[in-house]
Amino acid sequence: MNDDLLPAERKVIEALGDRPLDFRAMWAISNLFRSAAAVRRHMEAKVLATERVSWTSFVALWVLWVWGELGANAFAEAVGISKPTATGVLRTLDARGWITRRADPDDGRSVLVSLTPTGRKTIEHLFPRFNAEETAIAGALGERDQVRLASLLRSLSRSVQDRNGA
Amino acid sequence: MNDDLLPAERKVIEALGDRPLDFRAMWAISNLFRSAAAVRRHMEAKVLATERVSWTSFVALWVLWVWGELGANAFAEAVGISKPTATGVLRTLDARGWITRRADPDDGRSVLVSLTPTGRKTIEHLFPRFNAEETAIAGALGERDQVRLASLLRSLSRSVQDRNGA
DNA sequence: GCCATACCGTTCGCATACGAACCATCTGGA
DNA sequence: TCCAGATGGTTCGTATGCGAACGGTATGGC
Numbered sequence: 151m152n153d154d155l156l157p158a159e160r161k162v163i164e165a166l167g168d169r170p171l172d173f174r175a176m177w178a179i180s181n182l183f184r185s186a187a188a189v190r191r192h193m194e195a196k197v198l199a200t201e202r203v204s205w206t207s208f209v210a211l212w213v214l215w216v217w218g219e220l221g222a223n224a225f226a227e228a229v230g231i232s233k234p235t236a237t238g239v240l241r242t243l244d245a246r247g248w249i250t251r252r253a254d255p256d257d258g259r260s261v262l263v264s265l266t267p268t269g270r271k272t273i274e275h276l277f278p279r280f281n282a283e284e285t286a287i288a289g290a291l292g293e294r295d296q297v298r299l300a301s302l303l304r305s306l307s308r309s310v311q312d313r314n315g316a
Numbered sequence: 317m318n319d320d321l322l323p324a325e326r327k328v329i330e331a332l333g334d335r336p337l338d339f340r341a342m343w344a345i346s347n348l349f350r351s352a353a354a355v356r357r358h359m360e361a362k363v364l365a366t367e368r369v370s371w372t373s374f375v376a377l378w379v380l381w382v383w384g385e386l387g388a389n390a391f392a393e394a395v396g397i398s399k400p401t402a403t404g405v406l407r408t409l410d411a412r413g414w415i416t417r418r419a420d421p422d423d424g425r426s427v428l429v430s431l432t433p434t435g436r437k438t439i440e441h442l443f444p445r446f447n448a449e450e451t452a453i454a455g456a457l458g459e460r461d462q463v464r465l466a467s468l469l470r471s472l473s474r475s476v477q478d479r480n481g482a
Numbered sequence: 483g484c485c486a487t488a489c490c491g492t493t494c495g496c497a498t499a500c501g502a503a504c505c506a507t508c509t510g511g512a
Numbered sequence: 513t514c515c516a517g518a519t520g521g522t523t524c525g526t527a528t529g530c531g532a533a534c535g536g537t538a539t540g541g542c
Contacts, residue, residue, distance in 0.1 A: 154470075155470075156470060156473065158394070161382055161383060162382050165381070165382045165383075165384075166382065171443075171444070171447045172447055172448075172450060172451040172454075174454070174459060174462050174463060174466075175447070175450040175451045175453070175454035175455070175462060176447060176450055177462075177463075177466035178450075178454045178457070178462045178463075178465045178466045178469075179355060179450045179453065179454060181465075181466045181469035181470055181473065182348070182351060182352050182355060182465075182469060183352055183355075183356070184396075184469070184473055185348060185469040185470075185472040185473045185476070186348050186349055186352035187396050188472070188473050188476040188477065189345060189348060189349075189472065189476055190349070191476075192476045192479065192480060194500095195480075204500095204527070204528075205528095206527085206528060206529090207527095207528095215331070216327055216328050216331045216332065217327060217331075218331075221490080221491095222490075222491060222492095223489090223490060223491075226491095228324070230350075230353050231528085231529070231530090232529070232530055232531080233490080233491065233492085233530095234491090234492075234493080234494090234529075234530065234531080234532095235528065235529050235530070236491090237491070237492055237493085238527075238528065238529080239527085239528075239529095242527070242528090254490095257489095257490080257537080257538075258490095258536075258537050258538075259489070259490040259491070259536065259537045259538070260489095260490060260491080260537090261490080261491065277337075278337070281337045281338055281341070281342060282338075284338065284341040284342055284344075284345045285338040285341045286479060287341070287345065287472065287475050287476055287479065288338075288340070288341035288344045288345060288472070288475075289341070289475070290471055290472065290474070290475030290478075291344070291468060291471055291472070291475075293340060295468055295471075296340045296341060296343075296344040297340060297343075297344075298464070298468065299344045299347075299348075299465070299468045299469075299472075300340075300343035300344045300347045302457060302461055302464065302465045302468070303344075303347035303348060303350070303351040303465075304320075304321075304322060304347055304351075305456050305457055305461075306351040306354070306355065306453065306454070306456065306457070306465075307322065307347065307350055307351045307354050308456070309453050309454075309455070309456030309457075310351070310354040310355055310357075310358045310453055311354065312456075313358065313362075313452060313453065314358060314361075360530095370497070370498075370530090371498095372497085372498060372499090373497090373498095387520080387521095388520070388521060388522095389519085389520060389521075392521095397498085397499070397500090398499070398500055398501080399500095399520080399521065399522085400499075400500065400501080400502095400521090400522075400523080400524090401498065401499050401500070402521085403521070403522055403523085404497075404498065404499080405497085405498070405499095408497065408498085420520095423507080423508075423519095423520080424506075424507050424508080424520095425506065425507045425508070425519070425520040425521070426507090426519095426520060426521085427520080427521065
């Protein structure tokens with residue numbers, strides 16, 4: 151394993167190394183964003199661009215594939231976007247013919263969102279390719295380290311949730 | 317350490333568990349995005365919202381703080397955004413009085429960007445609070461696991477770079 | 483049955499985000 | 513010296529992203 155700091159991190163030490171900051175936490179969190187952005191860009195370029203699908207649209211299709219029909223609110227929550235953003239994304243997906251909306255028979259306020267057959271076909275085509283790329287990227291870690299990484303990240307997620315919740 | 321799957325992950329198993337997918341890689345990568353989004357939201361709400369600073373503006377100030385004066389292109393690269401986006405963000409930061417642009421005396425095409433004193437004051441006020449929140453979040457992991465996590469994420473970053481670069 | 487309150491999704495205004503296309507400027511070779 | 517190609521930054525068009533505010537619908541207490 152290569153534990154050298156990345157060039158950007160060395161620059162930070164050079165500029166701020168003498169300040170009273172928690173660099174251990176900083177390396178953990180800043181590398182979280184750095185690697186997430188890198189993986190996202192890679193996926194957009196190598197998997198999604200060929201089908202003209204944005205990252206958010208991809209996540210939206212994935213969510214509807216996994217969860218089935220959802221209220222617009224639950225949809226936004228699962229995708230990780232705000233309600234207004236969800237409205238816009240659903241408009242885009244609707245224009246592409248990938249989702250449909252129908253009134254909730256049990257609640258006049260609610261709108262139920264689900265994949266069309268075309269939408270299902272799209273995600274069933276895209277996701278295996280996405281997963282193959284995940285395998286390739288994560289392959290740089292051993293199997294054991296992939297499990298370790300997932301576990302550490304779950305702890306982070308739970309830690310943030312604890313600091314927000316009651 | 318708690319290795320239970322998150323609710324969203326259990327739902328994935330329920331829906332796709334019988335398909336030939338690499339779930340080990342999937343948990344590593346999907347938790348990367350999940351935790352990064354959670355931390356970002358938390359930081360936006362707890363640190364940045366109080367000063368009406370967007371995530372990208374914060375990163376931009378941070379980059380100029382660490383690197384000093386930069387060409388617009390190098391700035392975009394360091395922030396992790398495209399050149400057109402950088403133009404827009406710099407316009408916003410300029411309107412706030414946080415950055416200035418000047419012509420590069422050695423290259424008529426280039427624009428050099430740097431923090432104003434006000435901009436410097438802003439990031440020097442924000443960053444310690446940001447770092448304190450990093451400490452609190454990462455504190456859920458032990459010191460040793462924070463180092464492990466950073467190291468694993470660096471490996472991921474390098475893995476992606478290898479798959480893109482020549 | 484009434485109504486204050488909560489909740490659902492949309493609209494609005496604005497900032498962020500990107501690819502494609504564009505000019506202006508620089509560079510290397512003839 | 514000149515010009516073909518490369519490079520730097522902006523503009524354009526469109527999609528994503530959010531908080532605030534909005535109307536329509538449901539709910540709970542009375």
